[in-house]
Amino acid sequence: MSLRRFGIAAFALLAPLWNGGLALAEQRFPPPEFETGYKMPAITTPAPRGLAMEYVDVAVLVTALGVAAWLVHRKRSRRGLIVLSLFSLVYFGFYRKGCICPIGAPQNVAYGLFNPDYAIPVTALAFFLVPLLFSLFSGRTFCSGVCPHGALQDLVLIKPVKVPLWLEQGLSIVPYIFLGAGVLFAATGAGFVICRFDPFIPLFRMTGSFFILCLAGGFLLTSLFVGRPFCRFLCPYGALLRLGSLVSKWRVRITPDYCTQCRLCEQSCPFGAIREPLVATANPAALAPDRRRLGWLLLLLPVLIAVGAWGGSKLSVPASRLHPTVALAEKYLDPKKPAPTPGSATPETLALTRADENAEAILTTAAAVRRKFDVGGWWFGGWVGLVVGLRLVSLSTRTARADFEPDRGSCYACGRCYLACPNERVRVGLLSPAEAAGLNANRAASRVAASART
Amino acid sequence: MSTPAPNHPPVNRRQFFRDGARLAAMTGLGAFLGVAATRSRASQNTVWQIDPSKCVYCGQCATACVLKPSAVKCVQSYEICGYCDLCTGYFVPQPNSLDTGAENQVCPTAAIERKFIEDPYFEYNIDENRCIGCAKCVEGCTRFGNGSFYLQVRHDRCLNCNECSIARVCAGDAFHRVPASEPYVIKTTAHE
Numbered sequence: 350m351s352l353r354r355f356g357i358a359a360f361a362l363l364a365p366l367w368n369g370g371l372a373l374a375e376q377r378f379p380p381p382e383f384e385t386g387y388k389m390p391a392i393t394t395p396a397p398r399g400l401a402m403e404y405v406d407v408a409v410l411v412t413a414l415g416v417a418a419w420l421v422h423r424k425r426s427r428r429g430l431i432v433l434s435l436f437s438l439v440y441f442g443f444y445r446k447g448c449i450c451p452i453g454a455p456q457n458v459a460y461g462l463f464n465p466d467y468a469i470p471v472t473a474l475a476f477f478l479v480p481l482l483f484s485l486f487s488g489r490t491f492c493s494g495v496c497p498h499g500a501l502q503d504l505v506l507i508k509p510v511k512v513p514l515w516l517e518q519g520l521s522i523v524p525y526i527f528l529g530a531g532v533l534f535a536a537t538g539a540g541f542v543i544c545r546f547d548p549f550i551p552l553f554r555m556t557g558s559f560f561i562l563c564l565a566g567g568f569l570l571t572s573l574f575v576g577r578p579f580c581r582f583l584c585p586y587g588a589l590l591r592l593g594s595l596v597s598k599w600r601v602r603i604t605p606d607y608c609t610q611c612r613l614c615e616q617s618c619p620f621g622a623i624r625e626p627l628v629a630t631a632n633p634a635a636l637a638p639d640r641r642r643l644g645w646l647l648l649l650l651p652v653l654i655a656v657g658a659w660g661g662s663k664l665s666v667p668a669s670r671l672h673p674t675v676a677l678a679e680k681y682l683d684p685k686k687p688a689p690t691p692g693s694a695t696p697e698t699l700a701l702t703r704a705d706e707n708a709e710a711i712l713t714t715a716a717a718v719r720r721k722f723d724v725g726g727w728w729f730g731g732w733v734g735l736v737v738g739l740r741l742v743s744l745s746t747r748t749a750r751a752d753f754e755p756d757r758g759s760c761y762a763c764g765r766c767y768l769a770c771p772n773e774r775v776r777v778g779l780l781s782p783a784e785a786a787g788l789n790a791n792r793a794a795s796r797v798a799a800s801a802r803t
Numbered sequence: 804m805s806t807p808a809p810n811h812p813p814v815n816r817r818q819f820f821r822d823g824a825r826l827a828a829m830t831g832l833g834a835f836l837g838v839a840a841t842r843s844r845a846s847q848n849t850v851w852q853i854d855p856s857k858c859v860y861c862g863q864c865a866t867a868c869v870l871k872p873s874a875v876k877c878v879q880s881y882e883i884c885g886y887c888d889l890c891t892g893y894f895v896p897q898p899n900s901l902d903t904g905a906e907n908q909v910c911p912t913a914a915i916e917r918k919f920i921e922d923p924y925f926e927y928n929i930d931e932n933r934c935i936g937c938a939k940c941v942e943g944c945t946r947f948g949n950g951s952f953y954l955q956v957r958h959d960r961c962l963n964c965n966e967c968s969i970a971r972v973c974a975g976d977a978f979h980r981v982p983a984s985e986p987y988v989i990k991t992t993a994h995e
């Protein structure tokens with residue numbers, strides 16, 4: 350950098366006007382006094398998109414959520430949901446370019462909570478809270494017809510393959526980990542990683558880096574054969590909606606009336622959300638090993654959290670490098686840093702020059718960010734431990750159910766299973782009651798078969 | 804017909820637990836809203852903007868924006884422009900001649916219009932449809948001239964990404980969120 354400085358100094362000597370006159374005239378070249386009556390053009394400052402339009406977005410979101418809830422629970426119409434999905438894809442996806450969306454909004458909230466200088470935009474807060482509130486009443490209605498990401502994946506799904514249950518259950522903890530990471534990096538001010546690695550926004554914008562476009566293509570191709578891969582295995586907001594819909598007031602019911610256990614709906618869900626009936630065991634002794642395992646797992650839970658927190662604290666140093674100031678400070682302190690040469694200034698050497706000039710400020714900021722990561726690493730690790738532990742616990746609990754039912758958390762309320770049910774077909778007039786009765790006979794037969802098996 | 808099936812008793816233990824959890828979650832969301840709303844000082848949206856005094860002309864504005872060409876453009880503050888014949892933002896060092904020949908220009912896309920006003924003054928305008936935000940002219944003008952050329956995020960183009968892709972890589976750490984009501988940092992004095 351000394352060479353570069355030298356170069357500048359040499360130029361300063363050649364251009365005495367530059368530094369010398371600063372005290373008197375702040376401009377190197379005084380502004381001209383025009384004699385021909387010349388008028389200076391005004392600087393144009395095109396305004397950003399108005400705040401009013403953002404309220405329109407919120408209104409559209411609330412309306413779409415309401416319509417989705419009605420379509421799922423009252424109208425029970427897959428076709429209606431397809432139309433709504435198309436609308437959402439066009440509006441939130443291609444028109445609003447996927448920004449702001451609830452998937453990224455947890456980061457705005459986390460950033461705002463930990464950095465009081467940042468005002469959480471009203472819209473970001475609304476986009477974060479409103480779909481969650483809806484999930485407490487009507488399940489994942491946001492996913493069913495409002496989310497542009499979900500809509501895109503849902504609409505391109507042509508031939509769903511079944512994901513093995515163990516893989517599904519293993520991968521379904523990834524969204525929670527991603528959510529934790531998103532919150533950690535946002536809260537420490539390192540950036541919004543959920544936005545950075547969002548695979549569909551580049552598609553809505555038709556632009557992006559090579560890496561992200563490859564990711565987008567990969568996800569889109571996968572979506573043709575695996576139902577909603579992003580929703581199931583990555584979406585951090587879906588992780589929250591899943592929790593919300595676990596306690597939702599209304600749930601998706603495959604049958605409008607009563608389940609004849611014909612098993613016709615079983616294969617209709619491309620997301621593997623439909624669960625078989627499970628009778629509560631009459632004999633409590635048979636449950637003893639399960640109970641014991643559950644007990645052990647509950648004991649293991651704090652251990653997992655502690656181990657996770659410890660591991661997370663080890664990760665805090667590499668993770669903090671995602672913060673640009675920390676990265677710069679490290680590079681600046683690195684003895685092998687590239688020496689800036691005149692004429693070939695790269696962003697890197699320019700940043701190093703800046704670090705050289707403001708070394709103290711940059712090192713202080715970097716140290717402060719590091720401290721935040723030290724704390725954040727523990728929390729993040731503990732969170733991962735908790736998520737893994739709770740997943741294990743949930744795997745060894747049994748929920749007794751009488752009918753074929755969608756799993757509350759995994760159901761995207763897409764409405765595909767409705768018309769698979771013969772009783773629903775009778776209700777909408779696609780099947781005569783007599784034909785349905787035939788299926789009921791089938792039910793009796795399968796019952797006999799089932800009891801023969803046990 | 805769409806009423807819940809009769810073989811599901813409306814209230815049982817699980818149902819009770821769910822109602823409680825839902826109530827707790829709603830309280831939580833409400834508390835969250837309260838905290839989030841009081842923690843934020845300004846009650847308005849923000850947009851991304853460049854602080855011209857921190858820009859070090861690294862060139863990332865031209866390449867890192869998600870838009871091609873970038874939403875960042877060069878802005879000319881006429882008030883502080885010297886209207887120089889030999890504009891160091893317009894001409895390369897030691898130009899062959901002081902004319903509009905492309906080989907003489909700093910700007911790779913010839914986005915700067917040079918207009919004769921009166922002897923010896925020339926007006927310089929940026930054609931934003933051509934400007935790619937590379938900061939080459941900004942460097943020339945700021946290092947050796949009055950610094951009336953500087954980069955700004957143009958909000959008629961910018962998508963206001965939740966995380967600006969340039970902000971992450973800006974060598975001068977010049978990108979910040981500014982209140983949407985004052986979306987530009989217009990230079991009115993040279994060399995701030």
Ligand code: SF4
Pocket residue numbers: 452491492493496497498499500577579580581584585586587588590
């Ligand atoms: S899981 Fe996520 S991406 Fe999928 S529909 Fe729901 S919010 Fe959208």
Ligand code: SF4
Pocket residue numbers: 876877909910911912913914915929933934935936937938939940941
């Ligand atoms: S030199 Fe670069 S920043 Fe300046 S006008 Fe040309 S394209 Fe725009």
Ligand code: SF4
Pocket residue numbers: 851867868869870873874875956960961962963964966967968969970
């Ligand atoms: S916010 Fe997005 S569109 Fe605007 S300048 Fe940054 S990267 Fe470009």
Ligand code: SF4
Pocket residue numbers: 853857858859860861862863864937938954969972973974975976977978
């Ligand atoms: S990225 Fe930053 S330093 Fe580089 S040209 Fe843009 S504003 Fe200037």
